Amino acid sequence: MGRRRFGKLRKLPSGRYQASFVGPSGQRQTAPNTFRTKTDADRWLVNVESDISRGVRLDEQTGRQAFGKYAEAYLRDSPDVGERWAETCTRNMCLHMTDLLDLPLIAISPAVVRSWHAKALAGTGGRTSIAQSYRFVRTVMNCARSAMARSR
Numbered sequence: 001m002g003r004r005r006f007g008k009l010r011k012l013p014s015g016r017y018q019a020s021f022v023g024p025s026g027q028r029q030t031a032p033n034t035f036r037t038k039t040d041a042d043r044w045l046v047n048v049e050s051d052i053s054r055g056v057r058l059d060e061q062t063g064r065q066a067f068g069k070y071a072e073a074y075l076r077d078s079p080d081v082g083e084r085w086a087e088t089c090t091r092n093m094c095l096h097m098t099d100l101l102d103l104p105l106i107a108i109s110p111a112v113v114r115s116w117h118a119k120a121l122a123g124t125g126g127r128t129s130i131a132q133s134y135r136f137v138r139t140v141m142n143c144a145r146s147a148m149a150r151s152r
Contacts, residue, residue, distance in 0.1 A: 007045035009038060017041035021048055032064065032107040047109070062144065063106030068093065070105055071140045078143075092133040096120050100137065105144050113137060 007021035016034040019041040023029045035041035062070075071093060075086045093101060099116050100108065116137075120130045 006049045009041050019045050032104045064104045068101030089136045096133040
């Protein structure tokens with residue numbers, strides 16, 4: 001195999017793989033987690049490269065922020081969020097989004113959201129509140145990505 005065009009992979013003593021890349025800021029950034037296979041780590045790097053080329057990649061500082069903390073700040077600071085919607089979202093965060101709250105923003109991919117959503121639908125929660133939760137997750141993630149694209 002030839003040299004990688006983007007990013008770097010290394011096998012850890014545990015047998016897992018670590019992926020990293022040099023971001024637009026010039027600093028090396030590592031994936032928020034390690035990967036079971038080299039293929040999984042490579043796929044992550046391909047997605048990062050694609051995001052960077054589209055201008056939607058979160059920077060390391062924002063990307064490492066927990067979804068729950070970012071979501072709370074969004075509810076508190078957004079002028080478009082009314083009191084009732086903030087209460088609804090806060091309640092739904094406790095009921096349906098516990099799996100996502102501690103994840104760093106950079107780790108929340110479409111696959112993670114699909115998995116979370118399927119698990120929520122299979123549970124005992126109401127479909128309306130799960131749909132509200134999904135819309136809120138989408139809104140928060142879009143806000144995080146667009147804020148980063150504007151700051152560049």
